[in-house]
Amino acid sequence: xxxxxxxxxxxxxxxxxxxxxxxxxxxxxxxxxxxxxxxxxxxxxxxxxxxxxxxxxxxxxxxxxxxxxxxxxxxxxxxxxxxxxxxxxxxxxxxxxxxxxxxxxxxxxxxxxxxxxxxxxxxx
Amino acid sequence: xxxxxxxxxxxxxxxxxxxxxxxxxxxxxxxxxxxxxxxxxxxxxxxxxxxxxxxxxxxxxxxxxxxxxxxxxxxxxxxxxxxxxxxxxxxxxxxxxxxxxxxxxxxxxxxxxxxxxxxxxxxxxxxxxxxxxxxxxxxxxxxxxxxxxxxxxxxxxxxxxxxxxxxxxxxxxxxxxxxxxxxxxxxxxxxxxxxxxxxxxxxxxxxxxxxxxxxxxxxxxxxxxxxxxxxxxxxxxxxxxxxxxxxxxxxxxxxxxxxxxxxxxxxxxxxxxxxxxxxxxxxxxxxxxxxxxxxxxxxxxxxxxxxxxxxxxxxxxxxxxxxxxxxxxxxxxxxxxxxxxxxxxxxxxxxxxxxxxxxxxxxxxxxxxxxxxxxxxxxxxxxxxxxxxxxxxxxxxxxxxxxxxxxxxxxxxxxxxxxxxxxxxxxxxxxxxxxxxxxxxxxxxxxxxxxxx
Numbered sequence: 001x002x003x004x005x006x007x008x009x010x011x012x013x014x015x016x017x018x019x020x021x022x023x024x025x026x027x028x029x030x031x032x033x034x035x036x037x038x039x040x041x042x043x044x045x046x047x048x049x050x051x052x053x054x055x056x057x058x059x060x061x062x063x064x065x066x067x068x069x070x071x072x073x074x075x076x077x078x079x080x081x082x083x084x085x086x087x088x089x090x091x092x093x094x095x096x097x098x099x100x101x102x103x104x105x106x107x108x109x110x111x112x113x114x115x116x117x118x119x120x121x122x123x124x
Numbered sequence: 125x126x127x128x129x130x131x132x133x134x135x136x137x138x139x140x141x142x143x144x145x146x147x148x149x150x151x152x153x154x155x156x157x158x159x160x161x162x163x164x165x166x167x168x169x170x171x172x173x174x175x176x177x178x179x180x181x182x183x184x185x186x187x188x189x190x191x192x193x194x195x196x197x198x199x200x201x202x203x204x205x206x207x208x209x210x211x212x213x214x215x216x217x218x219x220x221x222x223x224x225x226x227x228x229x230x231x232x233x234x235x236x237x238x239x240x241x242x243x244x245x246x247x248x249x250x251x252x253x254x255x256x257x258x259x260x261x262x263x264x265x266x267x268x269x270x271x272x273x274x275x276x277x278x279x280x281x282x283x284x285x286x287x288x289x290x291x292x293x294x295x296x297x298x299x300x301x302x303x304x305x306x307x308x309x310x311x312x313x314x315x316x317x318x319x320x321x322x323x324x325x326x327x328x329x330x331x332x333x334x335x336x337x338x339x340x341x342x343x344x345x346x347x348x349x350x351x352x353x354x355x356x357x358x359x360x361x362x363x364x365x366x367x368x369x370x371x372x373x374x375x376x377x378x379x380x381x382x383x384x385x386x387x388x389x390x391x392x393x394x395x396x397x398x399x400x401x402x403x404x405x406x407x408x409x410x411x412x413x414x415x416x417x418x419x420x421x422x423x424x425x426x427x428x429x430x431x432x433x434x435x436x437x438x439x440x441x442x443x444x445x446x447x448x449x450x451x452x453x454x455x456x457x458x459x460x461x462x463x464x465x466x467x468x469x470x471x472x473x474x475x476x477x478x479x480x481x482x483x484x485x486x487x488x489x490x491x492x493x494x495x496x497x498x499x500x501x502x503x504x505x506x507x508x509x510x511x512x513x514x515x516x517x518x519x520x521x522x523x524x525x526x527x528x529x530x531x532x533x534x535x536x537x538x539x540x541x542x543x544x545x546x547x548x549x550x551x552x553x554x555x556x557x558x559x560x561x562x563x564x565x566x567x568x569x570x571x572x573x574x575x576x577x
Binding site: 036037038039040041043044045047051061062064065118119120121122123124 | 149175179181183309327355357377407409411462463468567
């Protein structure tokens with residue numbers, strides 16, 4: 001007796017994601033989305049050639065941990081002022097979040113302390 | 125994929141039609157930083173709705189009782205209490221400014237007449253008691269007419285004061301301050317089902333607190349590497365299981381979720397379950413890790429499932445299956461071809477939250493252009509709605525919105541390039557029982573209800 005092989009149509013397929021979403025599995029989604037995502041990556045690399053290979057590295061996360069807090073050490077500031085005398089203090093530069101080397105935040109770089117507290121407009 | 129909105133079929137139950145109910149907040153174009161809403165949370169019964177903002181303030185709304193003489197205000201939320209929860213601080217030791225922005229509010233289950241909530245900024249958690257006072261004691265004979273205290277030796281008669289009714293006064297007082305336990309920024313708090321403890325999570329550590337004890341907390345998860353150069357991921361959100369007091373989950377910036385069982389060991393650095401969706405290595409790009417970062421994790425009310433929000437999608441996981449989510453819902457897939465500019469303007473780091481409805485049959489999350497998305501898990505329908513003052517006539521039905529990713533833009537569709545990325549809906553909340561939702565659009569709070577309500 002000839003045994004017919006089972007056809008794919010005979011197999012029961014369990015649905016993993018809702019049918020309305022054309023990206024029914026992450027693989028398909030990744031493949032379809034790969035072109036735009038890679039194109040976007042190429043755009044970014046073209047604009048910023050010095051961008052590191054892996055964004056998930058520790059520099060990136062360290063920035064996240066510091067979350068844009070401003071550092072101001074009055075001791076450093078005054079010592080730098082005394083050293084420089086008449087010369088200008090190095091200004092904050094484009095990236096105010098970095099605290100490295102000679103970069104010393106100046107009072108102008110610091111965010112202003114908030115004024116007196118007012119009732120929320122949601123309660124108005 | 126072209127249109128990202130549903131085909132006009134509302135989500136969230138059988139034939140639900142969402143309508144505008146109320147909007148709170150100022151109309152002015154110039155939004156003060158302090159007025160930006162940073163968290164929204166319904167109480168367990170849904171009669172109170174709390175919001176926190178960047179200015180450290182909490183505003184609590186209460187649902188009005190049904191009143192036949194004022195049918196229009198039935199079910200409306202009106203201001204109940206408002207107070208300054210946190211203030212800006214300066215850590216002199218580290219020269220750090222600590223923002224007063226309220227990151228999260230969590231209600232405690234109601235046990236008496238007073239209501240309790242936990243509110244947290246980056247460093248300090250506070251337990252607030254909100255109580256009502258509607259009686260005043262009158263008739264003391266301890267002071268004379270000028271209000272000065274009388275000499276006790278001259279008081280010869282005993283007079284018992286009488287309690288008289290007064291206008292309702294709602295008082296908020298800080299009952300506990302849980303401070304100095306976090307080196308990094310607190311992103312989550314979660315009250316345990318035992319109603320005695322709660323967790324607080326920052327980028328690298330999770331602490332367990334007892335609600336009565338403020339000078340001590342127990343560290344249960346610590347992912348800080350011995351050498352910070354080896355840091356590869358941070359904790360992005362954490363939550364206790366709704367019924368099992370020994371179970372908690374925390375999500376990471378790498379898109380993984382770890383479930384910990386506090387019975388297995390005192391320190392839960394080793395997870396009990398590890399949830400990660402397998403990735404096709406050939407599709408990996410510079411953006412892969414960033415967009416896979418989980419910005420929110422929420423258990424279903426049933427406790428059987430959990431939902432995670434990453435940049436482009438919402439995933440539902442069965443706690444019994446670690447290998448992949450059981451559902452993946454695309455929120456705004458059309459943004460995949462905009463990742464470069466979204467990285468440049470930092471929007472790619474926006475932390476969207478997500479929420480379940482009371483019966484776990486639907487989920488909701490926010491997007492840009494003041495759009496928000498709802499997915500019905502039983503009918504497989506999804507819809508995109510907009511929180512806008514243009515659509516704010518009382519009980520006006522919300523029209524489904526559609527985004528056109530490319531090609532010909534149909535009438536009523538919004539093109540991807542005209543989306544306003546400054547109008548982001550990061551915080552949404554769903555009433556625990558009814559079909560009422562609260563949507564925070566920058567400095568405005570929208571409340572929408574199901575037409576049947």
